[in-house]
Amino acid sequence: MMYPFSYKKIELEAQNFWYNHNCFEIVEIPNKEKFYCLCMFPYPSGNLHIGHVRNYTIGDVISRSQRMLGKNVLNPIGWDAFGMPAENAAKKNIVSPTDWTNSNIYYMYNQLKSLGFSYNWDRKITTCKIDFYRWEQWFFIKLIEHGVIYKNNAIINWDPLEKTILANEQVINGIGWRSGAKIEHRKIPSWFLKITDYAYELLRCLANIDWPESVKKMQVNWIGKYKGIEVSFKVIGSVPNCYSYLKVFTQRPDTLFGVTYILLAPDHHLVELAAQYNYQIKKLCNTFTFCGKCSLATLKNKELGLYVGYNVLHPITNEILPLYVSSFRYFEYGATASMGVPAHSHRDWDFANTYGLPFKTVVSDINGKVPDISKNAYTDFGFIINSGIFNNITCFEAFDYIFYFIKQYKSGVVKQKLKLRDWGISRQRYWGTPIPVKYGITGKQTPLTDEEIPVYLPKHGCLNSKFNLKKIPSFYVLGNGWVRDTETFDTFIESSWYYARFCCTDNNNSILDARVNYWLPVDMYIGGIEHAILHLMYARFFHKLMRDFGLVDCDEPFKKLITQGMVLTYTYYRESFGIKEWFNPLDVCLLKDKKNGNIIPTVKRDGGIVIRNGIEKMSKSKNNGIDPNVLINRFGADTLRLFVMFSAPTEQVLIWSESGIIGSSRFIKRLWNIVHTYIYISGSEHTIIKLSSLRPDQFNLYRQLQKTIKKATSDMIGRHVFNTVISTVMKLTNLVLHFIDIDSSIIGLAVTREALKSIILILAPIVPHITHVLWKVLGFSYAVIDAKWPSYNKHCMLGQLFTVLAQINGKIRKEIKLPLNYHTKTFASTILSSISIKGYLNCKEIHTLIFVHAKVINIVVSL
């Protein structure tokens, strides 16, 4: 029998209930155990995409299940509202960044609401609002006073045509994305936060947090602690005194005798000195590119390297070594000079080969054989050769011996270095938090006082397309010759402390208050794996700064982390005049070529052919985000939530495809029908189950129910694996479906009722709307949101038969059902005498018997 089902009615009923009963307004309750669950807040890019749905459903499932465990759950949300896309949209569509952001927030707020997430909306944060960013300015002033912030030169991408600074994302293969111009690199003064001061603590504290190992590894490697020596080479010829020695860091001092040249980066001081007299060097320095994603092949381009005009002396052999500059800034970890050892480094081999520099082999292989370096460098370790008194020792011994030797001549020191660099936080952009600093007539920089902040970001009428605070004198001119800093903060600052502000969003008098120590640290933080390094490192660092200022008590902001795998889709583009236009997969039609069967993607709107770029994460810039609205309207919020959780385990990437959502929809309808069928048959009467009076098939259902609760509890609460929670509940539901057809006795119905109750409770965090209604249908007077997580009966799982596998040489030949307390020896003799096994053992000698209790007996025989 079918019962009328309307997800729209169900959703409305549940959401109204939560709203009318203030279910998600939360206060601190000192004696109640707290649980702070947080999802990385979204950038209001226009609309949610499936990646958001996945992220926020995981957070909601965890929040709701923790609530069922009796905890006081904080589950806040907000908007990471400052950032570049608002400026880009403003330029493209002639709207103000404020209006664009606000309308996006309004739309996305409604989308989040429609999905039924249990957010504490009264604590919402919008980072572009003064009540949030004013505290950032306040804290910046404190940091400046304590010397954690300093000013230095930063290198930026300069678009000479647009006369603007571009983000890395906007530079594609050295070309500006809008203008198509070749991008130059310039140095400009910027503010830096001393994250390197906290590097060792950031490394050490990784041991105390429950994060995925992969993320910890990435952070360790990013901080990149490494050891080597810094060798001083004497510069030959007339240079200013301060330039008379060239310091070069190396991690391979054992190859010191193999140096045949020194390579300098374009921003090395000796190169800058040479550039004053040599136009070619100057030109090269102006156009150098970052190593980033370039390939080593670039090195082979002859125009990229030049002799600087200076030579140095080798500290031990006194050989004369030439200095070269490379436009290719490949120096690892920000070093500006490196030893050229072409025989033992692939990149030096390429460089020396291109510029005709000599090779000198100084390391043999592990057998003492001289390696062949005619086609490639030899980069492995072995024994030292061609190195005077150091010959015949191992590379590892040579590290110390060579270091001690050159130390005597004051030509080297051991250095522990970090790959991590300080955090440049200035941005030459409009849509961000204004930096609270002013400059006097002489250029003297002075942080503003507490009375002079907050500095409001001036409204932008979008009259011109240049978003730059430098163009708004009413903003920066302060009188008496003082002017404001016209730059804004990196938007990573906002996301580095918003989690703490959620504890006290209503406080207008201070940045944080005592409530942070009730809620922090965040018990569960959920976000995309793409934030594994930058955001998560900056937030950990910022937390430690706040701790050192007495604002928070704990050492780490996020106790446990789930990194959600990204939701990927195809990206499609069309190129005209070197500029790419990206098309949403929903706007692309896939046609089959009749001749060869190839798929041709075309734009639905105009039929033009587009190019498939690949499968990539859903993002605004590639326009491949799938809007969930279509699916919510067609199937309902519960179905979408269920499907997204069922499709793949949370940490795995998910290549989006909506085929299969129909299965989730069917399951929800089936559940609706079973519960109504049960009520139709049983009426409102129900009895209590006595285990001893259950028939075998009734007991079987009861036992499957206990198993399901056990599995669901460990997967939902312990492992946070939701797809298996759903599949195990589906299995039980199928069982109930058949059972209810056969057994409508009073006891049978009682077992059915128990099963339905647990199914609803287990599913309640995942599909909160339908379970809200079905719980009422089952006749409970309180709402399912206030129900407790089900517990299982351990005892009924004992005393059952187990399947033991009989294997011969690891191949399964027979399975036998045995009680758990069987005797191994009796079992062995029984199995060896069984006829089917005897057939396999014919005339073969038994070597060993391997027993794994309640699992396997493996009979190892000679072949």
Added chain:
RNA sequence: GCCCGAAUGGCGAAAAUGGUAUACGCAGGGGACUUAAAAUCCCCCGUCUUAUAAGGCAUGCUGGUUCAAGUCCGGCUUCGGGCACCA
């Protein structure tokens, strides 16, 4: 290039700790109900040999450890994420 992951049927995937590979779902095939369609329900569904029974082969490729490997170790391939101004 460097760092971190991933790879199992036609598809999404399951198998915590090494011990029945493919649970659950989608698609597909067949059937029931129906005037019909939709919906719902039932059966089949990795691959090869053979009518069946039965057996062989299968977890990206490759080599190893083990009585036993999807799972552990080594070497590759392909795909994804990050690489400091996308967030």
